[in-house]
Amino acid sequence: MRIEQLQYIVEIAKTGSITNTSEQLHLSAPGISQSIKGLEEELGVKVFDRSRTGLLPTEIGKEIITLAQEVLNKMEEMKEVANHHISSIEGNLSIAVINTLCRSIVPQTLASFKNKYPGISVKINEFSANSLAKKSVLNGDADIALLALPPKFNEENKLLITNHVLDSQLQVCFSKNSELAKRTTVNIKDIVHLPIAAYSNNSETIDYFNSFSKFGKLNILFHSNSPETRNYFISQGLAIGFDCALATKFDHSVKNGNILAVPLVGLESNVSKLSFFCIHLKSQHLSFAAKEFLKEVQNQSNNLEEDSINKSLIKN
Numbered sequence: 001m002r003i004e005q006l007q008y009i010v011e012i013a014k015t016g017s018i019t020n021t022s023e024q025l026h027l028s029a030p031g032i033s034q035s036i037k038g039l040e041e042e043l044g045v046k047v048f049d050r051s052r053t054g055l056l057p058t059e060i061g062k063e064i065i066t067l068a069q070e071v072l073n074k075m076e077e078m079k080e081v082a083n084h085h086i087s088s089i090e091g092n093l094s095i096a097v098i099n100t101l102c103r104s105i106v107p108q109t110l111a112s113f114k115n116k117y118p119g120i121s122v123k124i125n126e127f128s129a130n131s132l133a134k135k136s137v138l139n140g141d142a143d144i145a146l147l148a149l150p151p152k153f154n155e156e157n158k159l160l161i162t163n164h165v166l167d168s169q170l171q172v173c174f175s176k177n178s179e180l181a182k183r184t185t186v187n188i189k190d191i192v193h194l195p196i197a198a199y200s201n202n203s204e205t206i207d208y209f210n211s212f213s214k215f216g217k218l219n220i221l222f223h224s225n226s227p228e229t230r231n232y233f234i235s236q237g238l239a240i241g242f243d244c245a246l247a248t249k250f251d252h253s254v255k256n257g258n259i260l261a262v263p264l265v266g267l268e269s270n271v272s273k274l275s276f277f278c279i280h281l282k283s284q285h286l287s288f289a290a291k292e293f294l295k296e297v298q299n300q301s302n303n304l305e306e307d308s309i310n311k312s313l314i315k316n
Contacts, residue, residue: 003075005039006068008032009047013065016054090119093289096133096142099227100243101276102126104250105300106146113296120289128199128225134160137279143290144280146297148244159283163294165276166301168244171261173254175237180260187266188215195221197230197239211271227251235259244274246304276301 011021018036022029040047047061057065097106102124110122125142127133130149136142138159146165172186180186192215209218221239224230231251233239235258248254248261264272278294280286 001039001042002035003072005035006071008035009039009061009065010069010072012036012048012055013057016056018055086116088119089117089288090121091287091289092121092123093144093287093293094123094125094142095293096125096127096136096145096147098130098133098147099126099128100148100247100274101146103227104246105297105304109293109296109300112300113293116296117289117292122289122293134279137281140281140284143284143287144278144294146276146278148274148276157279159281160279161282163278165278165297166246166304167273167275168246169273170264170267170271171243171245171248172264173234173241173243173248173259173261175235176257176260177237178240178260180240180262183262185263185265188212188264189266191240192216192218195219195239197221197233197241198223199225199227199230208271212267215266231259246274246276249304 007025008021011024012018012032015021015024018029018032021027022032025032036047043064045060045064046058047064048055049058049061106124110124113120114122125136127136127147130147133142133145133147134157137145172180172191174180180191192212196218198209198220209220212218221233230241231253234241235253242264243251243261245261245263251259251261253259254261278297280290
């Protein structure tokens with residue numbers, strides 16, 4: 001006996017037919033019919049009498065349907081008790097996050113998480129470099145860290161557990177008035193000579209740009225920790241920039257059309273995208289709050305990927 005069988009007989013008692021029930025529950029009529037037949041065989045009695053006008057409960061069927069409704073009611077009570085328990089859970093969660101994720105999926109993740117667990121206090125620290133976020137976890141200042149590294153730079157650390165979150169394609173960003181404006185993709189060979197506005201001048205950024213060196217020496221105009229400063233230079237046509245699709249999707253300058261962002265092609269697969277990860281200490285128990293936050297991060301990531309797929313299908 002399965003819960004859905006109880007749901008079916010209760011609903012059929014209300015609608016009077018399998019067809020109406022299938023429409024109500026958005027399920028196939030043959031599937032419901034087979035499920036009811038299986039229940040009757042298991043119980044050894046007929047729950048419904050079949051007629052041209054529909055299904056009517058038998059006398060024993062009426063009693064079974066009443067009991068089925070009671071079971072379903074108890075299930076709803078259990079869900080309410082569980083939901084009340086979840087909403088009353090308390091605790092603390094400290095998260096280190098690089099700025100790309102702070103400007104994209106983290107706000108939605110936090111809003112959804114706080115809606116489910118209002119009693120959990122969350123502290124988020126934003127970092128401009130992956131190494132700083134990683135250090136925060138290693139020092140015990142953060143329970144988890146969300147960071148991004150190209151796959152080739154994702155080094156294993158014996159003290160850490162690393163979980164993949166999502167990948168995002170690298171894009172080139174330029175002014176709406178740029179000569180590149182009509183392109184749907186840009187090859188790295190065509191832009192290595194152009195002035196580049198880069199993020200912070202740390203070892204990670206330098207290593208990443210060094211992976212482009214075979215195409216020629218990059219013309220780095222300046223480095224900045226400020227996305228706003230970088231975007232101003234790009235929007236004014238003074239430089240181009242590199243970012244991933246996840247970041248540009250939430251970028252206000254891209255949304256308002258002052259900056260255009262298109263896929264950067266011509267790169268090797270191991271540097272053509274950024275991979276985002278969550279890390280935490282192996283030696284530290286991952287709390288319920290941390291596990292649930294990571295689940296919500298993954299949910300938000302999946303929603304973004306589904307949204308991208310749907311938009312791609314619409315365009316095609």
